[in-house]
Amino acid sequence: MDDQIEKVSDYLNDLFGKPAEVIRIIPLGAEPGETELKGFGYGKPYLIDFICEGEQRSAVLSSMRVQKGFGHDHFSDRAAIMLWQNATFNVLPRHVRSLDVGYFTKYGRLKSAGDADEFFILMDRVSGIEYYRDLDRIAEAGFFGHLDLDRAKALSDNLVYIHQQKHDDRTLWDRRIRELVGSGECIMGLVDSYPEDFEFYGRDRFERLEKECVRWRWKLKPKYHRLSVVHGDYHPWNIMFRNGIDYTLLDRSRGEYGEPADDVSCLSLNYLFYSLRKYGRLKGEFKQLYDTFMENYLLQSGDFEMLTLIQPFYVFRALVVASPIWYPGLTPEVRTKLFNFIDNVIAAEEFDYKNVNQYLQER
Structure with a gap:
């Protein structure tokens, strides 16, 4: 639990460019007092309460569940949906706002991709x-x-x-x-x-x-x-x-x-x-x-x-x-x-x- 809070705090610090103290992370829909984080990052939405510049704030972190069918089979499919949501939520009146879009690394860390405009790939040079x-x-x-x-x-x-x-x-x-x-x-x-x-x-x-x-x-x-x-x-x-x-x-x-x-x-x-x-x-x-x-x-x-x-x-x-x-x-x-x-x-x-x-x- 402490390790996960630390990773989320590091992410929020990078996102806002200011110190952010995470108070709690709980799965949405959980019973009072429940703090179980199994499956974090794999489809279940989580409520994150934190303090930034003396202001208490709350945010919901959500990812897509890995599933077969419906065009969601590949990591890239799910990434495309998240990128689209971040780009469009905030331009529709009365829609919940997106604060950022990011990804989980294989080490469980959270990285921001919110200011992405176009993506690129860097490859080895090949002779021939x-x-x-x-x-x-x-x-x-x-x-x-x-x-x-x-x-x-x-x-x-x-x-x-x-x-x-x-x-x-x-x-x-x-x-x-x-x-x-x-x-x-x-x-x-x-x-x-x-x-x-x-x-x-x-x-x-x-x-x-x-x-x-x-x-x-x-x-x-x-x-x-x-x-x-x-x-x-x-x-x-x-x-x-x-x-x-x-x-x-x-x-x-x-x-x-x-x-x-x-x-x-x-x-x-x-x-x-x-x-x-x-x-x-x-x-x-x-x-x-x-x-x-x-x-x-x-x-x-x-x-x-x-x-x-x-x-x-x-x-x-x-x-x-x-x-x-x-x-x-x-x-x-x-x-x-x-x-x-x-x-x-x-x-x-x-x-x-x-x-x-x-x-x-x-x-």
């Missing part, structure tokens, strides 16, 4: 060259060798390794599949980013596509045994190669766990994308890269089930590269074939990775 420059070189100069195939295989091997690590959490699986279809960063968010007068894919086609993706959500929901460690944004701009097959990954996204097809579709779609721009189909060096990556992954992982559920993940990634926002300079032919790919793949019950070009034709 982004993988997309390899693909640019192949597309523009035609220089292609064994190292390119070795790198594709190494990237495939890495996914085989990380996807072996499974996680038993049906609620989290449901969330990830729901986010694939409905998140602002994924399918529906991308659809909303397209201009209303987009000539290559009109409103009716987007509406049909979204309905198909909802159908796939319900097909994927029972597959929660597949929940695995993933990268989440495994594309050539997030891979830094040095000599040979030595590389570092960047910018892991959208959660620690997910469906392995997310990573596999992300990189393999980029081989197709580069080939479309050079050849108008999957051909030549890029077909070799695609085949090496996909065949190695499927054979090493044994995960041929993926071919029955990779379809909406390919739609997600194809909507990115077909976007006039992200890639304004695409030729009409390339953009049309990407949307043909989207329509054909989402309609396929099993993806035929050995005959990708069949999905580029108009339905």
Whole structure:
């Protein structure tokens, strides 16, 4: 009890910039005289009575209970809600005021984040060259060798390794599949980013596509045994190669766990994308890269089930590269074939990775 009072006092001293003496800390709703602090910082609100500059004051400290579902699964979800509350409570008339927003450290101390405007991350500097420059070189100069195939295989091997690590959490699986279809960063968010007068894919086609993706959500929901460690944004701009097959990954996204097809579709779609721009189909060096990556992954992982559920993940990634926002300079032919790919793949019950070009034709 004394230790907890000391930690709260230190926090209040930092917050107000003046000495604050904590008189008592009790759980709200407790019986008179109850001072039990079990669970402090884990969802139960606490009344804090303290004296600052000779004035007796009271405040309520509250955090969110860790729970599954409702978008509160991750620490970052709960942090976002607390940050939002601190920013908005005080601008609504007659609403209780927020004094601060903060966080508990792993040592049980309380830290303020109340004056935060935007957050940042500080990372190690990584040497190397982004993988997309390899693909640019192949597309523009035609220089292609064994190292390119070795790198594709190494990237495939890495996914085989990380996807072996499974996680038993049906609620989290449901969330990830729901986010694939409905998140602002994924399918529906991308659809909303397209201009209303987009000539290559009109409103009716987007509406049909979204309905198909909802159908796939319900097909994927029972597959929660597949929940695995993933990268989440495994594309050539997030891979830094040095000599040979030595590389570092960047910018892991959208959660620690997910469906392995997310990573596999992300990189393999980029081989197709580069080939479309050079050849108008999957051909030549890029077909070799695609085949090496996909065949190695499927054979090493044994995960041929993926071919029955990779379809909406390919739609997600194809909507990115077909976007006039992200890639304004695409030729009409390339953009049309990407949307043909989207329509054909989402309609396929099993993806035929050995005959990708069949999905580029108009339905």
